[in-house]
Protein backbone atom coordinates (compact mmCIF):
# COMPACT_ATOMS: atom_id res chain seq x y z
CA UNK A 1 0.00 0.00 0.00
CA UNK A 2 2.73 2.43 0.99
CA UNK A 3 5.78 2.37 -1.24
CA UNK A 4 9.13 2.73 0.46
CA UNK A 5 11.45 5.34 -1.01
CA UNK A 6 14.07 4.04 -3.44
CA UNK A 7 16.71 5.06 -0.91
CA UNK A 8 15.22 2.94 1.82
CA UNK A 9 14.78 0.05 -0.55
CA UNK A 10 18.43 0.34 -1.53
CA UNK A 11 19.69 -0.06 2.06
CA UNK A 12 21.44 -3.40 2.59
CA UNK A 13 19.52 -5.83 4.83
CA UNK A 14 20.41 -5.49 8.48
CA UNK A 15 21.80 -8.94 9.21
CA UNK A 16 22.25 -8.21 12.90
CA UNK A 17 18.48 -8.24 13.43
CA UNK A 18 18.46 -11.85 12.22
CA UNK A 19 21.24 -12.77 14.60
CA UNK A 20 19.33 -11.13 17.45
CA UNK A 21 16.28 -13.16 16.56
CA UNK A 22 18.23 -16.44 16.61
CA UNK A 23 19.84 -15.44 19.90
CA UNK A 24 16.51 -14.59 21.54
CA UNK A 25 15.03 -17.87 20.34
CA UNK A 26 17.95 -19.85 21.82
CA UNK A 27 17.60 -17.99 25.13
CA UNK A 28 13.84 -18.57 25.19
CA UNK A 29 14.59 -22.29 24.86
CA UNK A 30 16.56 -21.98 28.08
CA UNK A 31 19.98 -22.53 26.48
CA UNK A 32 23.07 -21.08 28.19
CA UNK A 33 24.27 -18.66 25.51
CA UNK A 34 27.77 -17.13 25.51
CA UNK A 35 27.51 -13.95 23.47
CA UNK A 36 30.74 -13.03 21.69
CA UNK A 37 28.74 -11.09 19.13
CA UNK A 38 28.26 -7.71 20.75
CA UNK A 39 30.57 -4.71 20.39
CA UNK A 40 29.29 -3.22 23.62
CA UNK A 41 31.46 -3.02 26.76
CA UNK A 42 30.16 -5.33 29.51
CA UNK A 43 31.71 -3.28 32.34
CA UNK A 44 29.85 -0.34 33.95
CA UNK A 45 30.39 3.36 33.28
CA UNK A 46 32.90 4.67 35.89
CA UNK A 47 31.26 5.95 39.07
CA UNK A 48 32.60 9.52 38.83
CA UNK A 49 30.80 9.95 35.52
CA UNK A 50 27.52 8.61 36.92
CA UNK A 51 27.85 10.95 39.91
CA UNK A 52 28.32 13.93 37.58
CA UNK A 53 25.20 12.85 35.67
CA UNK A 54 23.18 12.54 38.87
CA UNK A 55 24.21 15.93 40.18
CA UNK A 56 23.50 17.62 36.85
CA UNK A 57 20.10 15.93 36.60
CA UNK A 58 19.00 17.59 39.86
CA UNK A 59 19.41 21.06 38.32
CA UNK A 60 16.28 22.13 36.39
CA UNK A 61 18.40 24.41 34.22
CA UNK A 62 19.67 21.24 32.57
CA UNK A 63 16.21 19.97 31.64
CA UNK A 64 15.60 22.39 28.79
CA UNK A 65 16.62 22.23 25.14
CA UNK A 66 20.37 22.05 24.86
CA UNK A 67 22.43 24.20 22.51
CA UNK A 68 22.72 22.61 19.05
CA UNK A 69 26.46 23.11 18.89
CA UNK A 70 27.02 21.70 22.39
CA UNK A 71 27.91 23.45 25.64
CA UNK A 72 31.07 25.57 25.47
CA UNK A 73 32.33 23.58 28.52
CA UNK A 74 32.06 20.32 26.58
CA UNK A 75 33.76 21.73 23.49
CA UNK A 76 36.58 23.03 25.70
CA UNK A 77 36.87 19.64 27.45
CA UNK A 78 37.20 17.99 24.02
CA UNK A 79 39.80 20.58 23.01
CA UNK A 80 41.83 19.79 26.17
CA UNK A 81 41.53 16.03 25.75
CA UNK A 82 42.64 16.29 22.12
CA UNK A 83 45.63 18.41 22.97
CA UNK A 84 46.72 16.03 25.75
CA UNK A 85 46.13 12.90 23.70
CA UNK A 86 47.34 13.88 20.21
CA UNK A 87 49.10 17.21 20.79
CA UNK A 88 46.72 18.73 18.24
CA UNK A 89 45.15 22.15 18.92
CA UNK A 90 41.54 22.59 17.88
CA UNK A 91 39.38 25.72 17.98
CA UNK A 92 36.45 24.76 20.25
CA UNK A 93 34.14 27.24 18.50
CA UNK A 94 34.70 26.21 14.89
CA UNK A 95 36.54 22.89 14.75
CA UNK A 96 34.58 20.76 17.26
CA UNK A 97 30.96 19.60 17.12
CA UNK A 98 29.46 17.39 19.87
CA UNK A 99 27.21 14.59 18.60
CA UNK A 100 24.45 12.38 19.99
CA UNK A 101 26.87 9.48 19.62
CA UNK A 102 29.24 9.35 16.68
CA UNK A 103 26.86 7.11 14.69
CA UNK A 104 24.38 9.88 14.00
CA UNK A 105 27.13 12.24 12.89
CA UNK A 106 28.64 9.65 10.58
CA UNK A 107 25.24 8.82 9.10
CA UNK A 108 24.23 12.49 8.69
CA UNK A 109 27.49 13.74 7.23
CA UNK A 110 26.94 12.50 3.65
CA UNK A 111 23.73 14.60 3.41
CA UNK A 112 25.94 17.68 3.56
CA UNK A 113 28.06 16.80 0.53
CA UNK A 114 26.49 14.16 -1.68
CA UNK A 115 24.12 14.89 -4.55
CA UNK A 116 22.10 12.21 -6.29
CA UNK A 117 24.46 9.68 -7.87
CA UNK A 118 27.67 10.92 -6.23
CA UNK A 119 29.95 8.26 -4.79
CA UNK A 120 31.36 7.59 -1.35
CA UNK A 121 34.45 5.40 -1.18
CA UNK A 122 33.64 2.94 1.55
CA UNK A 123 35.84 0.20 3.02
CA UNK A 124 34.30 -3.26 2.94
CA UNK A 125 33.81 -4.92 5.43
CA UNK A 126 32.87 -1.88 7.52
CA UNK A 127 30.73 -0.37 10.24
CA UNK A 128 27.36 -0.29 8.43
CA UNK A 129 26.40 3.44 8.68
CA UNK A 130 29.10 4.44 6.13
CA UNK A 131 27.00 2.69 3.49
CA UNK A 132 23.65 3.50 5.07
CA UNK A 133 24.39 7.22 5.42
CA UNK A 134 25.62 7.38 1.82
CA UNK A 135 22.50 5.68 0.45
CA UNK A 136 20.10 7.76 2.55
CA UNK A 137 21.79 10.88 1.15
CA UNK A 138 21.09 9.69 -2.42
CA UNK A 139 24.69 8.63 -3.02
CA UNK A 140 26.27 5.34 -4.00
CA UNK A 141 28.90 3.47 -2.00
CA UNK A 142 31.89 2.30 -4.03
CA UNK A 143 33.43 -0.54 -2.06
CA UNK A 144 37.13 -0.67 -1.22
CA UNK A 145 37.86 -4.29 -0.27
CA UNK A 146 39.90 -4.72 2.91
CA UNK A 147 42.02 -7.80 2.38
CA UNK A 148 44.22 -9.73 4.73
CA UNK A 149 47.17 -9.68 2.30
CA UNK A 150 47.03 -5.86 2.38
CA UNK A 151 46.84 -5.70 6.20
CA UNK A 152 43.15 -4.74 5.82
CA UNK A 153 44.07 -1.35 4.36
CA UNK A 154 42.24 -0.16 1.22
CA UNK A 155 44.13 -0.17 -2.08
CA UNK A 156 43.42 3.36 -3.32
CA UNK A 157 45.29 2.75 -6.59
CA UNK A 158 42.61 0.29 -7.67
CA UNK A 159 39.78 2.84 -7.73
CA UNK A 160 38.78 3.49 -11.37
CA UNK A 161 39.18 7.08 -12.61
CA UNK A 162 35.54 7.13 -13.72
CA UNK A 163 34.49 6.55 -10.08
CA UNK A 164 37.01 9.03 -8.69
CA UNK A 165 35.49 11.75 -10.86
CA UNK A 166 32.15 11.27 -9.12
CA UNK A 167 33.46 10.50 -5.64
CA UNK A 168 33.22 13.09 -2.87
CA UNK A 169 33.83 11.17 0.35
CA UNK A 170 36.42 8.64 1.54
CA UNK A 171 35.68 6.75 4.75
CA UNK A 172 38.52 5.26 6.81
CA UNK A 173 38.41 3.60 10.24
CA UNK A 174 41.53 2.55 12.18
CA UNK A 175 41.65 0.88 14.64
CA UNK A 176 39.14 -0.98 12.50
CA UNK A 177 35.81 -2.55 13.19
CA UNK A 178 35.43 -5.42 12.34
CA UNK A 179 38.97 -6.53 11.38
CA UNK A 180 40.87 -5.13 14.39
CA UNK A 181 43.48 -3.77 11.94
CA UNK A 182 45.47 -0.62 12.66
CA UNK A 183 46.98 2.10 10.45
CA UNK A 184 50.19 4.07 10.81
CA UNK A 185 51.10 7.61 9.91
CA UNK A 186 52.43 6.72 6.45
CA UNK A 187 48.98 5.36 5.57
CA UNK A 188 47.36 8.63 6.65
CA UNK A 189 49.95 10.61 4.67
CA UNK A 190 49.00 8.65 1.56
CA UNK A 191 45.30 9.22 2.22
CA UNK A 192 45.75 12.98 2.62
CA UNK A 193 47.75 13.28 -0.62
CA UNK A 194 45.19 11.14 -2.45
CA UNK A 195 42.30 13.22 -1.11
CA UNK A 196 43.96 16.45 -2.20
CA UNK A 197 44.68 15.07 -5.65
CA UNK A 198 41.11 13.90 -6.20
CA UNK A 199 39.24 16.56 -4.21
CA UNK A 200 37.88 14.10 -1.66
CA UNK A 201 36.72 14.66 1.88
CA UNK A 202 38.28 12.18 4.33
CA UNK A 203 36.02 10.90 7.09
CA UNK A 204 38.18 9.23 9.71
CA UNK A 205 36.30 7.21 12.32
CA UNK A 206 38.39 6.99 15.50
CA UNK A 207 35.85 5.34 17.80
CA UNK A 208 38.48 2.86 19.03
CA UNK A 209 41.41 5.24 19.54
CA UNK A 210 41.76 4.39 23.24
CA UNK A 211 41.24 0.65 23.01
CA UNK A 212 44.74 -0.61 22.22
CA UNK A 213 47.17 -3.12 23.71
CA UNK A 214 50.82 -3.97 24.31
CA UNK A 215 51.66 -0.26 24.62
CA UNK A 216 50.31 0.62 21.17
CA UNK A 217 48.85 4.16 20.84
CA UNK A 218 46.71 4.81 17.72
CA UNK A 219 47.26 8.12 15.88
CA UNK A 220 44.78 10.73 14.71
CA UNK A 221 44.87 11.77 11.06
CA UNK A 222 44.80 15.37 12.35
CA UNK A 223 48.36 14.92 13.65
CA UNK A 224 49.55 15.02 10.05
CA UNK A 225 50.33 18.05 7.90
CA UNK A 226 47.56 18.99 5.52
CA UNK A 227 44.91 16.85 7.23
CA UNK A 228 42.95 19.86 8.37
CA UNK A 229 42.36 20.86 4.75
CA UNK A 230 40.60 17.61 3.86
CA UNK A 231 39.54 15.69 6.96
CA UNK A 232 36.85 15.41 9.57
CA UNK A 233 37.35 12.91 12.40
CA UNK A 234 34.65 11.20 14.46
CA UNK A 235 35.11 10.28 18.10
CA UNK A 236 33.00 8.54 20.65
CA UNK A 237 32.82 8.35 24.42
CA UNK A 238 30.99 5.03 24.03
CA UNK A 239 33.86 2.57 24.08
CA UNK A 240 36.45 4.67 25.90
CA UNK A 241 34.30 5.26 28.99
CA UNK A 242 31.77 2.41 28.70
CA UNK A 243 29.04 4.89 27.76
CA UNK A 244 27.41 3.28 24.72
CA UNK A 245 23.84 3.89 25.90
CA UNK A 246 24.45 7.51 26.90
CA UNK A 247 24.83 8.77 23.31
CA UNK A 248 27.70 11.20 23.21
CA UNK A 249 30.58 11.71 20.79
CA UNK A 250 31.97 14.44 18.58
CA UNK A 251 33.27 15.43 15.16
CA UNK A 252 36.33 17.61 14.71
CA UNK A 253 38.69 18.85 12.05
CA UNK A 254 38.21 21.08 9.00
CA UNK A 255 35.93 23.91 10.01
CA UNK A 256 33.87 24.01 6.82
CA UNK A 257 33.15 20.31 7.16
CA UNK A 258 32.25 20.74 10.83
CA UNK A 259 29.94 23.68 9.99
CA UNK A 260 28.23 21.73 7.21
CA UNK A 261 27.47 18.84 9.56
CA UNK A 262 26.17 21.31 12.16
CA UNK A 263 23.83 22.74 9.53
CA UNK A 264 22.40 19.31 8.71
CA UNK A 265 21.97 18.50 12.39
CA UNK A 266 20.28 21.82 13.20
CA UNK A 267 17.44 20.58 10.98
CA UNK A 268 17.28 17.16 12.55
CA UNK A 269 17.97 17.24 16.30
CA UNK A 270 18.27 19.67 19.17
CA UNK A 271 21.56 18.74 20.75
CA UNK A 272 22.66 16.27 23.44
CA UNK A 273 20.76 16.24 26.77
CA UNK A 274 22.71 18.80 28.86
CA UNK A 275 23.00 16.35 31.75
CA UNK A 276 24.85 13.91 29.47
CA UNK A 277 27.07 16.73 28.19
CA UNK A 278 28.07 17.59 31.77
CA UNK A 279 28.81 13.91 32.42
CA UNK A 280 30.87 13.94 29.21
CA UNK A 281 32.97 16.81 30.57
CA UNK A 282 33.55 14.75 33.75
CA UNK A 283 34.59 11.76 31.64
CA UNK A 284 37.10 13.69 29.52
CA UNK A 285 38.55 15.77 32.36
CA UNK A 286 38.42 13.19 35.17
CA UNK A 287 40.97 10.55 36.16
CA UNK A 288 41.84 8.42 33.13
CA UNK A 289 43.13 5.35 34.99
CA UNK A 290 39.85 3.53 34.31
CA UNK A 291 40.62 3.62 30.58
CA UNK A 292 43.96 1.90 31.22
CA UNK A 293 42.29 -0.65 33.51
CA UNK A 294 39.77 -1.50 30.79
CA UNK A 295 42.55 -1.96 28.22
CA UNK A 296 44.39 -4.26 30.65
CA UNK A 297 41.21 -6.30 31.10
CA UNK A 298 40.57 -6.59 27.34
CA UNK A 299 44.22 -7.48 26.78
CA UNK A 300 43.98 -10.37 29.27
CA UNK A 301 40.78 -11.57 27.64
CA UNK A 302 42.32 -11.27 24.18
CA UNK A 303 45.34 -13.32 25.24
CA UNK A 304 43.13 -15.98 26.77
CA UNK A 305 40.81 -16.28 23.79
CA UNK A 306 43.62 -16.21 21.20
CA UNK A 307 45.58 -18.83 23.11
CA UNK A 308 42.51 -21.01 23.58
CA UNK A 309 41.51 -20.83 19.92
CA UNK A 310 45.07 -21.50 18.75
CA UNK A 311 45.20 -24.55 21.01
CA UNK A 312 42.28 -25.87 18.95
CA UNK A 313 44.30 -25.39 15.77
CA UNK A 314 42.55 -22.15 14.70
CA UNK A 315 44.83 -19.68 12.91
CA UNK A 316 44.23 -16.09 13.95
CA UNK A 317 46.18 -12.90 14.56
CA UNK A 318 46.20 -11.23 17.97
CA UNK A 319 44.49 -7.83 17.60
CA UNK A 320 46.64 -4.85 18.61
CA UNK A 321 43.58 -2.66 19.12
CA UNK A 322 39.73 -2.72 19.31
CA UNK A 323 37.95 -5.47 21.19
CA UNK A 324 37.41 -7.66 18.13
CA UNK A 325 39.05 -10.80 16.78
CA UNK A 326 38.54 -11.33 13.04
CA UNK A 327 38.81 -15.02 12.38
CA UNK A 328 38.91 -17.07 9.18
CA UNK A 329 36.17 -19.68 8.96
CA UNK A 330 36.95 -23.18 7.65
CA UNK A 331 36.75 -23.21 3.85
CA UNK A 332 33.72 -25.47 3.61
CA UNK A 333 31.44 -23.01 5.46
CA UNK A 334 30.09 -19.56 4.67
CA UNK A 335 30.34 -17.12 7.56
CA UNK A 336 26.60 -17.44 8.24
CA UNK A 337 26.76 -21.24 8.19
CA UNK A 338 29.72 -21.27 10.57
CA UNK A 339 28.05 -18.81 12.98
CA UNK A 340 24.89 -20.95 12.88
CA UNK A 341 26.95 -24.07 13.63
CA UNK A 342 28.60 -22.44 16.65
CA UNK A 343 25.20 -21.38 17.95
CA UNK A 344 23.67 -24.78 17.41
CA UNK A 345 26.50 -26.97 18.70
CA UNK A 346 28.15 -24.78 21.34
CA UNK A 347 25.57 -22.10 22.23
CA UNK A 348 28.10 -19.47 21.13
CA UNK A 349 27.01 -16.27 19.42
CA UNK A 350 29.53 -14.76 16.97
CA UNK A 351 28.98 -12.27 14.16
CA UNK A 352 29.22 -13.57 10.57
CA UNK A 353 31.65 -11.39 8.62
CA UNK A 354 29.31 -10.97 5.67
CA UNK A 355 27.12 -8.79 7.93
CA UNK A 356 29.79 -6.09 7.48
CA UNK A 357 29.84 -6.38 3.69
CA UNK A 358 30.50 -8.96 1.01
CA UNK A 359 34.26 -8.82 1.54
CA UNK A 360 33.65 -9.95 5.12
CA UNK A 361 32.65 -13.37 3.77
CA UNK A 362 34.99 -16.08 5.02
CA UNK A 363 35.33 -14.55 8.50
CA UNK A 364 33.56 -14.33 11.81
CA UNK A 365 34.01 -11.60 14.41
CA UNK A 366 34.33 -12.34 18.12
CA UNK A 367 34.11 -9.53 20.68
CA UNK A 368 36.08 -9.51 23.94
CA UNK A 369 33.03 -8.43 25.90
CA UNK A 370 32.53 -11.50 28.11
CA UNK A 371 34.41 -12.51 31.27
CA UNK A 372 37.49 -14.74 31.24
CA UNK A 373 35.48 -17.49 32.95
CA UNK A 374 32.93 -17.49 30.14
CA UNK A 375 35.69 -17.41 27.54
CA UNK A 376 37.24 -20.47 29.17
CA UNK A 377 33.84 -22.14 28.99
CA UNK A 378 33.52 -21.15 25.31
CA UNK A 379 36.85 -22.84 24.53
CA UNK A 380 35.76 -25.99 26.39
CA UNK A 381 32.58 -26.12 24.34
CA UNK A 382 34.52 -25.63 21.09
CA UNK A 383 36.90 -28.46 22.02
CA UNK A 384 33.93 -30.81 22.12
CA UNK A 385 32.61 -29.97 18.66
CA UNK A 386 36.00 -30.23 16.90
Ligand SMILES: Cc1ncc(COP(=O)(O)O)c(C=O)c1O
Pocket residue numbers: 039100101102103104127173176177205207235236237238244248249
Ligand atom coordinates in the same frame (compact mmCIF):
# COMPACT_ATOMS: atom_id res chain seq x y z
C1 LIG B 1 33.70 1.86 13.97
C2 LIG B 1 32.62 2.46 14.79
N1 LIG B 1 32.35 3.75 14.67
C3 LIG B 1 31.39 4.34 15.38
C4 LIG B 1 30.62 3.62 16.27
C5 LIG B 1 29.47 4.32 16.94
O1 LIG B 1 29.64 4.66 18.25
P1 LIG B 1 28.66 5.64 18.97
O2 LIG B 1 27.53 6.01 18.06
O3 LIG B 1 28.17 4.89 20.16
O4 LIG B 1 29.48 6.85 19.32
C6 LIG B 1 30.84 2.25 16.44
C7 LIG B 1 30.01 1.47 17.36
O5 LIG B 1 30.04 0.26 17.41
C8 LIG B 1 31.88 1.65 15.67
O6 LIG B 1 32.14 0.35 15.77
